[in-house]
Amino acid sequence: MPDTESVNNINFDVAIIGTGVVGCAMARHFTLQGAEVLVLEKAADILDGASKGNSAILHTGFDAPPGSLEQSCIQSGYEEYLQIKDKLNLPVLETGALVVAWNSAEVEKLDGIVDRAKANGVWDTQILTTRQLMAKQPGLSRRAVAAVEVPGEFVIDPWTTPYTYLIQAIENGAVVLRNAEVLAGTFDQHRWTIESTQGKFTSKTIINCAGLYGDMLDDIFLGRSGFQIHPRKGQFLVFDKSAARLIDSIILPVPDEITKGVVVCRTIFGNLLVGPTAEDQHSRDEAAVDSETLRSLYNRALEIVPELAGHGVTATYAGIRPASEFKDYCVQAHNDKNYISVGGIRSTGLSAALGIASYVYGLYEEFGDQHNPRESIVYPDVLPLAECQLRDWSKPGNGGIVCHCELVTRREIEQALEGPLAVNSLSGLKRRTRATMGRCQGFYCSAELGELCASRLQLSISEAIE
Ligand SMILES: Cc1cc2nc3c(=O)[nH]c(=O)nc-3n(C[C@H](O)[C@H](O)[C@H](O)COP(=O)(O)OP(=O)(O)OC[C@H]3O[C@@H](n4cnc5c(N)ncnc54)[C@H](O)[C@@H]3O)c2cc1C
Structure with missing residues (x-):
């Protein structure tokens, strides 16, 4: 992943704001279609908004309002999930x-x-x-x-799924910056200049996937939003x-x-x-x-x-x-501004995310932007966390189990602390590995976890235990 300074000098095709499940799926889709993608997330780690706590059901859309955008995105998202799950090693119950x-x-x-x-x-x-x-x-x-x-x-995995989408985007060329809150933007009729807490970036198009803050982002970029959260x-x-x-x-x-x-x-x-x-x-x-x-x-x-x-x-x-205020998703393309707002994805976004990404790419193509889909796609190797998958604790060389309730190994913790999306918060570590999320809620493993993470997350052991 390039450093922030060199990222400032890249002219991106698309800047995606937000790494909830919708932003992660969007980043994957646009990257695989051949676009140069920048992803900006204000939190220390991904999945810090609505996508942090859901029921993790992969809906068929059987009860969605017929003819709605929500229904068609759930249906296409569902189908795509089942198509790609084996290649991405994503579980289904x-x-x-x-x-x-x-x-x-x-x-x-x-x-x-x-x-x-x-x-x-x-x-x-x-x-x-x-x-x-x-x-x-x-x-x-x-x-x-x-x-x-x-x-x-x-039932699917609410955290590994979007994480895998985003890792696949990164491994195929996308740039993801966390702790990068978008504050302002100006459009010169061709390109956007985006101001963030990590500096200024330029991109031809903006896709607002800011979830719970989507209407506020529209206000920043367009001066008004077509919906209110x-x-x-x-x-x-x-x-x-x-x-x-x-x-x-x-x-x-x-x-x-x-x-x-x-x-x-x-x-x-x-x-x-x-x-x-x-x-x-x-x-x-x-x-x-x-x-x-x-x-x-x-x-x-x-x-x-x-x-x-x-x-x-x-x-x-x-x-x-x-x-x-609307029952349906609020997805609006502003062709005159190279801007697409993807808002109000309230109860079904985990199921629909892949479908939403594909729908939004269609709107983007209507701006006249065309790319050549990547020919050789990289498929990431993400550690599985589901009970129905082959977990790391059953494999040799894992360094031993740290969290005994959820059977999380030292190797899993160490891997989560490395790589392009290395966790940089304790809540991120929990979502990435499930450490401390079991029956004892971290009573037994927090001290060892604190020791393992202290230098990487700048945490004291007592903070780790909290
Ligand atoms: C209780 C509950 C149960 C649910 N159950 C299911 C279910 O079973 N199945 C299902 O399919 N769906 C379910 N959902 C719905 C699903 O979780 C949501 O639709 C989905 O999480 C919405 O994702 P998002 O990416 O739109 O938003 P978010 O997850 O909120 O992501 C937006 C991201 O944008 C970032 N951001 C905001 N402002 C800025 C800024 N200025 N600069 C940079 N970054 C910014 C935020 O930090 C955040 O990370 C449920 C939701 C809830 C709450």
């Missing part, structure tokens, strides 16, 4: 989903859910009777009445790995107008997840959990899967959706 009706009013909505799925090209859904549902998912409460089965809904928090409970065997499918509620509702599903790391809530708030970055909400999530979880009462909660977290 093929759980399928059940949209469960808990009363007669909800049962009446099931036909509509199947009809919408068909309208969205998802043909393999079917309604299950109580008996069929119980046979399929005996861990569910006996209060469940019926369900729509959606076989194609899967309305942050919507979602809190989660993570049950211990012992709970994962209670449920095979993703358990979805019959959705309402605002939210997909509280989901119970396995995680790719072997836990059981319950959440998210949907709480509108003003803050774009305050992602605290509160005990009252967690208590009601816990009670709801036990209503859905009664046996969860015998299992512990390992962790809690919250994520913030970049919702806007």
Whole structure:
């Protein structure tokens, strides 16, 4: 990766702002299409916004509004993910989903859910009777009445996935700068000059993928935004790995107008997840959990899967959706300014990111910009973290296990501290390796981790333990 000074002198084709899952997928797509790509991220590490905390479901789009941009991006993103996953060593937990009706009013909505799925090209859904549902998912409460089965809904890795997209972009030529907050920009009718906390850069086109700050970025560059972000928090409970065997499918509620509702599903790391809530708030970055909400999530979880009462909660977290006043994504191309705004990617961005990137590239081509797709594409070798993959702890020469709950090896920690996207924050290290994210929440490994990271992350051991 070139140093910041030499990057200042490159005339980039495209500057992508933000390294949430959307920015990472965008960087990958534009780079593979042959564009010279600069990526600017204000945080110390990638995935520091909305993409930090989600449910990690790879949606089919069965319930998206038919004909919406969201629906078509989910569908194309889903297909591309399944096409590229093996080459990129990305995992999939093929759980399928059940949209469960808990009363007669909800049962009446099931036909509509199947009809919408068909309208969205998802043909393999079917309604299950109580008996069929119980046979399929005996861990569910006996209060469940019926369900729509959606076989194609899967669980993926929320962090390694976008990380791999971005690493592939870098290994094929993209330049990524972190701690580079974009502050201002001027357009001279041909090129943009972007001012950031890491200096000035020039690029022909800007793609705003700033997630929770997308409208503010539009204000900076265009003087106005076509949408406003309305942050919507979602809190989660993570049950211990012992709970994962209670449920095979993703358990979805019959959705309402605002939210997909509280989901119970396995995680790719072997836990059981319950959440998210949907709480509108003003803050774009305050992602605290509160005990009252967690208590009601816990009670709801036990209503859905009664046996969860015998299992512990390992962790809690919250994520913030970049919702806007619109139901659909807000993707707007400003041809006169070489500027594309990719905003309001609220609840489905992990699934749709590859589809969004491909759609945006089409808009970009309408600016008259054409590149030659890279002929020999580099595929990165990223360490897998999913329970269903061959993990490093089972391979020789790994230096021993540091985090015993999540089986994270010394070699995995050391690799995360190296390379073009070396972690530079403790939260980044957690997302990159899962160290401290297990049952003891770092009680046993924080001291060793602190020692390993102290010089690289400029952390004291006590900070590492925090
Ligand atoms: C509770 C919850 C559950 C969800 N569940 C799912 C799910 O199961 N499946 C699914 O597909 N999707 C899910 N999602 C949705 C998905 O997580 C989001 O759609 C996605 O993360 C949005 O990504 P983004 O890249 O648009 O934004 P972000 O992740 O917010 O990324 C924007 C980036 O831009 C950076 N940035 C901002 N301003 C600047 C600046 N001035 N200069 C430089 N950088 C800047 C930020 O630091 C950030 O890193 C869920 C979301 C939440 C919150």
